[in-house]
Amino acid sequence: MKNSTTDSLPFEKKPKTAGQLAKRIIPCLDIKNGRTVKGVNFVNLRDAGDPVELAKLYSEQGADELVFLDISATEERRKTLRDMVRSVAATINIPFTVGGGISSIEDVDILLKAGADKVGVNSAAIKRPDLINELSQKFGCQCIVVAIDAKLLDGQWKVHLMGGKVPTELDLFDWAQEVEKRGAGEILFTSMNNDGTKNGFANEALSKMASLINIPIIASGGAGTIQHFTDVFLKGKADAALAASVFHFKEIGISDLKQELKNQGIPVRL
Numbered sequence: 001m002k003n004s005t006t007d008s009l010p011f012e013k014k015p016k017t018a019g020q021l022a023k024r025i026i027p028c029l030d031i032k033n034g035r036t037v038k039g040v041n042f043v044n045l046r047d048a049g050d051p052v053e054l055a056k057l058y059s060e061q062g063a064d065e066l067v068f069l070d071i072s073a074t075e076e077r078r079k080t081l082r083d084m085v086r087s088v089a090a091t092i093n094i095p096f097t098v099g100g101g102i103s104s105i106e107d108v109d110i111l112l113k114a115g116a117d118k119v120g121v122n123s124a125a126i127k128r129p130d131l132i133n134e135l136s137q138k139f140g141c142q143c144i145v146v147a148i149d150a151k152l153l154d155g156q157w158k159v160h161l162m163g164g165k166v167p168t169e170l171d172l173f174d175w176a177q178e179v180e181k182r183g184a185g186e187i188l189f190t191s192m193n194n195d196g197t198k199n200g201f202a203n204e205a206l207s208k209m210a211s212l213i214n215i216p217i218i219a220s221g222g223a224g225t226i227q228h229f230t231d232v233f234l235k236g237k238a239d240a241a242l243a244a245s246v247f248h249f250k251e252i253g254i255s256d257l258k259q260e261l262k263n264q265g266i267p268v269r270l
Contacts, residue, residue, distance in 0.1 A: 022267045023233050024064035024240035025254055026218060027247045029054060030071045031100070034084065036248065049248060052087045058247065059092035061254040064269060066092065067188070067218075067242060069120065069147075070100030071163050082114045089115020097145050097188075103131065105138050112143065120188060122147040123161045126168065126175075129182060136183025145218075146184040148175060150205075151192040157205055164192050172205065173212055180213045187213070188242065190220040196245065198224025206236035218242050226252060226260050233266050 029036050029051045036051045055066055068088060085098050098111050099120025108119045125131050125146055135144050149164045150157045150172040157172035176187055189209065191202035201222045210217055216239035219232045223243035232238045246252040258268045 021216075021239065022064075022269045023238075023261065024218075025062075025229070025257060025268070026065045026067055026240050026242040027054070027058045027063050027254075028067045028069065028220065028242045028244045029088075030069050030244060031084065032071055051084060052091055054248065055088045055096075056091040058254065059094050062258060062270070063094060063254055064240070065095040065097065067097045067099070067120070068116075069098075082110055085111060085114040085116055099145070099147055103128075105134060108135055108139060108143070112139065118143045118145050118185070120145040120147045122149065123163075125179065126159065126161055126170065129178065132179055132182035132184055136185070141183050141185040144183065144185050145188055146179040146186075147188040147190070148172065148179075149190045149192055152202075152205075160192060164190075164195075173209060176209050176213055180215050184215060186216040186218060186239070188218040188220060191222060194222030195220070197222055198228075198246070200224065200228045201232040201236055201238070201241070203231055203236035206232065206238050210237035216240065223252075226257055229257060229261060230264055230266065233261070 031051055036049050036054055051068065058066060068085065089096055095117040096115065097118040097120050098116040099122065102108060102119055102121050103124035111119050121131060121135065121144070132144065132146060149160045151160055159168050159170035159172055159175050160166060161168055179187065189206065191205065194200065194202050199222055201219045206217060206219050218240040219236055219238035220242040223229065223241065223246050229241050232241050247254065258270055261268045262270060
């Protein structure tokens with residue numbers, strides 16, 4: 001069980017430098033109706049197991065963090081399943097980010113008290129960008145993760161709302177720079193084109209984003225092989241790699257993945 005909500009935060013907001021921090025491996029628990037689910041390109045969801053059991057397993061296997069996303073909370077206008085947050089937090093000893101339907105200081109306060117180390121905001125921040133400033137000022141930037149779901153359309157990366165269901169005119173890179181200026185501690189970027197395909201991460205977009213901002217970037221969408229993780233760190237310049245199905249369905253072991261990354265000269269915590 002974790003000692004506090006701030007005892008293991010892996011970074012603070014400061015310019016990134018090569019080799020400054022170990023690269024992080026982060027399993028993602030997408031939750032719908034109390035179960036972990038996984039889809040392809042944000043649709044065709046299938047069951048992937050009990051989130052509390054998976055969280056415990058990943059913590060024991062050496063994951064650096066967990067991300068817990070109640071993927072239907074925003075769409076259905078309900079709050080994140082705080083009881084499950086409490087149950088998951090009680091079983092692990094690694095940092096834990098929670099997202100889904102978060103739109104106020106009160107929401108964040110409840111989740112941090114339930115055991116989350118950090119919170120992820122997405123749709124609410126796009127609708128009211130001042131929310132990022134307010135949360136960062138109240139809780140500290142190290143607690144605030146801005147999740148960005150974007151899709152490459154006609155050569156342009158466009159940000160999407162409501163779990164990827166609603167396109168906007170927001171440019172991915174403009175929005176990434178804005179959320180940094182507003183006080184986000186890190187960005188979780190999911191490529192909707194790559195999500196669930198197991199064809200690799202959106203390394204070109206990730207590398208461009210990394211050149212434009214100084215806060216950590218978590219890459220999401222496309223993990224299928226150990227090589228994909230190597231590429232996302234070396235080519236995509238990501239600070240962390242998030243994946244779901246390859247871990248949920250035991251296609252890649254976290255300890256094996258980390259050992260191979262270390263063998264290739266990529267700094268990881270073993």
